[in-house]
Amino acid sequence: MNFTSKDFLDYFKLVVEVMETEKDYLCDLDRKLGDGDHGVTMSIGWQAVKEKLNNELADETDLGKISSLVGMTFLNAVGSSVGPLYATGFINGGKVVKGKSEINDTDLTEYWLAFINGIKDRGKAQVGDKTIVDTIDPAGKALEASFAESQDFLSAFNDAVLAGEEGMKSTIDLVSKIGRSSRLGERSKGAQDPGATSAYMILDTFLKVVKAQSVKG
Template sequence: MKVTSEDFLYYFKQVVEVMETERDYLCELDRKLGDGDHGVTMTIGWRAVNEKLNNELANETDLGKISSVVGMTFLNAVGSSVGPLYASGFINGAKIVKGKSEVNDAELTEYWLAFINGIKDRGKAQVGDKTIIDTIDPAAKALETSFTQSQDFLSAFNDAVLAGEKGMKSTKDLISKIGRSSRLGERSRGVQDPGATSAYMILETFLKVVKVKNS
């Protein structure tokens, strides 16, 4: 399949809407583990991205520039630890698609693997720490394995999102080991991690966009 710069711009717009819709839910999760502001933080970051989508990026066709501007804009708008994580992801992904106005299955796979690796390299957390990594690491492994076998991005990314969902849900049973919530110890068990949840939403939204495009 071919995914264009226009598709990516539409995708990022959809993420803006998802974060607005899910803001209170993400805050509710975070109230049980931290400051209770994760939903607000995500909407602040994505509203800033939306401004760029409506202005500077409105007619942009270079996928590399789109992805890097999204990453830097999110970083500049968000002061919390999540800012550098997503900035690293989108800027790392931008290197794969620099100068391209459309990408094929293999390039899409490389883009999302680079996105996830960028976050992992920045965050230094491990699977089981009850963080964003519990969603994105299994998603990356499923994407790579599935695409190697099928050479079909849509089916591989579907597998990735399913693996990410399983990882996200697994955080309910984990004790937080990193960040403010780690101070809760055993009390952090029983609540789904908000960062793992918003990361899943970002992946799931892309899957929905490419499914519609391919239908």
């Protein structure tokens, strides 16, 4: 599979739409655990990205620059803890594809593993803490294992998204151990973590784009 800079730009535009559509849902999840503003935060960050996509990045072909600038734009727009996490993820991924305008299955796998590892390194959370890591860690492990076996990004990323979804849903029964929601203790049980949910949306949106591209190709 060949994935171009235009495909990446289209992907980021679709994330903007998804976050706008799911803004209220993400806020509803966050009301059970925190300030109730996660959807608004994601919307603000991705609307800032949209501005970059429509202007500075409209004709950009360097995949590394696209990903890195998306990360920095999100960080500059969002003051909350999620800003540095996604910024690190997209900047890390950008380093893998720097200078390239078209990438293959191996590049795509390395990009998303760099994205996931960047977030994990920056956030310091562990699986079971009821955070974004409960989605991305199993997704990363599934992607790495599946791609090593198949050398096919689409099937491997499909496995990754399924694992991420399972991880996201697992947060419902977890007690929050990090951040504002940790003050709730046992009362944090029964609610799905909003950060784990928005992370799943970012991965799932990419899967949809790759599936659509493979049908066209």
